[in-house]
Amino acid sequence: MNTSVYTKESREGYISKWRSSGMSRNAFAREQGINYNNFKQWVLRASKKSGITTTPVVKPKKKPSIPFVSLQVHGMPQSRPTGMPLMELRLSNGRVLSFYQTVPIDYLQAVLNLHA
Numbered sequence: 001m002n003t004s005v006y007t008k009e010s011r012e013g014y015i016s017k018w019r020s021s022g023m024s025r026n027a028f029a030r031e032q033g034i035n036y037n038n039f040k041q042w043v044l045r046a047s048k049k050s051g052i053t054t055t056p057v058v059k060p061k062k063k064p065s066i067p068f069v070s071l072q073v074h075g076m077p078q079s080r081p082t083g084m085p086l087m088e089l090r091l092s093n094g095r096v097l098s099f100y101q102t103v104p105i106d107y108l109q110a111v112l113n114l115h116a
Contacts, residue, residue, distance in 0.1 A: 011042045018043070 006014075018028040018039075029039040085098035089112075097111065 015043055015046050
């Protein structure tokens with residue numbers, strides 16, 4: 001059982017760190033080794049005194065980049081029937097992206113990252 005005594009400054013420091021962590025109070029308290037009920041009370045008291053919300057600032061998570069594999073096709077026909085796509089990509093979610101002309105590789109990577 002943790003019977004530590006926390007100073008006002010240390011409690012304020014934990015609260016500030018929690019607000020910028022994007023974590024729930026419970027997860028933050030567990031990670032820091034602080035009793036959750038005590039931490040919850042610190043946050044509520046500090047919020048009443050300052051008028052600051054008890055919700056942490058949530059940092060947006062960066063979407064993971066899709067690993068990109070270079071593909072070379074040899075022996076592609078010089079012409080294709082009208083209305084037929086040059087290339088089709090079938091995504092794991094079932095969507096199909098059809099391209100009717102060549103596109104720069106960085107454009108293709110950006111499109112794939114949007115559909116990740």
